[in-house]
Amino acid sequence: xxxxxxxxxxxxxxxxxxxxxIAIPLWILYLALEGVDRHKKSIKVIxxxxxxxxxxxxxVKFLPFAERLPAxxxxxxxxxxxxxxxxxxxxxxxxxxxxxxxxxxQTTVMENLQPMVVAEETEVGxxxxxxxVSAEEPQSNTVFFSEEDEFLIKSVAYAEAGIDGKExxxxxxxxxxxxxxxxxxxxxxxxxxNQLGAFSSVxxxxxxxxxxxxxxxxxxDILPTHVDEAYETFVAEVQAGIDPTKELLxxxxxxxxxxxxxxxxxxxxxxxxxxxxxxxxxxxxxxxxVQIPIGTQYFYCYWG
Numbered sequence: 078x079x080x081x082x083x084x085x086x087x088x089x090x091x092x093x094x095x096x097x098x099i100a101i102p103l104w105i106l107y108l109a110l111e112g113v114d115r116h117k118k119s120i121k122v123i124x125x126x127x128x129x130x131x132x133x134x135x136x137v138k139f140l141p142f143a144e145r146l147p148a149x150x151x152x153x154x155x156x157x158x159x160x161x162x163x164x165x166x167x168x169x170x171x172x173x174x175x176x177x178x179x180x181x182x183q184t185t186v187m188e189n190l191q192p193m194v195v196a197e198e199t200e201v202g203x204x205x206x207x208x209x210v211s212a213e214e215p216q217s218n219t220v221f222f223s224e225e226d227e228f229l230i231k232s233v234a235y236a237e238a239g240i241d242g243k244e245x246x247x248x249x250x251x252x253x254x255x256x257x258x259x260x261x262x263x264x265x266x267x268x269x270x271n272q273l274g275a276f277s278s279v280x281x282x283x284x285x286x287x288x289x290x291x292x293x294x295x296x297x298d299i300l301p302t303h304v305d306e307a308y309e310t311f312v313a314e315v316q317a318g319i320d321p322t323k324e325l326l327x328x329x330x331x332x333x334x335x336x337x338x339x340x341x342x343x344x345x346x347x348x349x350x351x352x353x354x355x356x357x358x359x360x361x362x363x364x365x366x367v368q369i370p371i372g373t374q375y376f377y378c379y380w381g
Contacts, residue, residue, distance in 0.1 A: 216318040220254075226266040227308065229253075229284070232295040233270055235304045236278035236286045237348075241372025246307040247314075248345060248371050251322050254315060255344040262346075277353075320344040322376055325369040333366060340367040345376035 222230070230250050238245035256262035256269045263269045271282055278284050278295075285292040286299075293299070314320065322345035330340040351359060352373045362368075368377035 218316055218318050220312075220315050222266070222312065228297065229266055229270045230311075231300055231304050231308050232284035233276060233278060234307065235300055236284050236295055237276060237350075238372070238374050239286070239301070239304070241374055243303050243307040243310075245371040245374045246304055247311050248322055248374065248376055249348065250308065250311040251314075251320055252345050252348055252376065254311075255320070255322075255346055259343050259346060322369065322378075326367055326376075326378055329369055330367045335367065339379050341378055343378050345369075346378050347380070348374050348376045350374055 230253055233253060234246040234249040238249045253266060253269055257264055257266060262275075263272055270276065270279055270284075278287060280292075284295040286295050323341050323343075326341035326345065330336070349358075349362065350373050351370075354362075362375070365375075365377050365380055367379065368375045370376075
């Protein structure tokens with residue numbers, strides 16, 4: 078028990094004794110005046126109320142329900158949920174703020190619930206975003222080309238676009254590979270190359286280099302170095318899921334205000350040499366809205 082508490086109790090006990098101390102002498106005096114003359118009874122009349130008041134104060138002081146607080150004790154009601162300022166750490170901001178215990182409890186509950194909702198929303202958002210990106214961004218592939226495939230790819234690219242350099246040759250290689258993934262061309266490089274009427278350089282299962290002096294059979298010995306370089310780049314792009322023809326076609330479509338993926342989604346599937354076709358064939362191909370020129374070669378995905 079503290080010193081302050083002892084002082085308060087002493088004052089309470091002293092306050093209770095005051096009426097008793099006053100009442101006892103008054104009572105003795107009252108009894109002493111019982112035998113006095115009649116003219117002195119007026120003093121008894123005055124003392125009797127005083128004695129009654131002291132008696133009443135004594136009774137009140139000892140009643141528990143009438144107990145009063147000391148004068149120097151300020152009332153401090155005790156609430157069921159006592160408000161206390163307590164430092165509370167909010168996990169989302171990693172900062173310490175002051176709030177009351179009740180608010181801190183409610184905040185903690187809300188914080189425990191809120192991340193569950195946010196996580197669910199975030200997971201849905203990420204899933205949708207990944208779905209959209211997967212349709213646009215390149216994805217790595219594991220593609221294997223046999224020695225026969227490699228020779229056919231190089232031979233057709235050189236025979237069809239060798240005069241236009243490595244970029245045109247690489248684009249032709251992508252056309253061959255894109256056709257293996259599309260319908261109606263064949264599922265392998267061999268089937269795509271040997272499809273009837275597909276390439277003017279292919280005759281009877283062999284690839285020929287068409288010149289003004291006649292057709293020259295393409296063999297490994299006559300393939301120039303730039304064809305090998307184009308092939309190496311082509312293979313690296315295929316493994317990385319990159320198709321430059323698809324990207325160029327999409328850019329051309331956007332420039333013309335066309336957002337239909339049919340103009341680019343399969344990458345280049347066709348090409349023609351503008352200097353090797355007739356004027357009427359050139360006019361007919363003028364209706365191809367989305368096509369990309371590389372040298373004298375024009376590549377496109379959709380005729381229309």
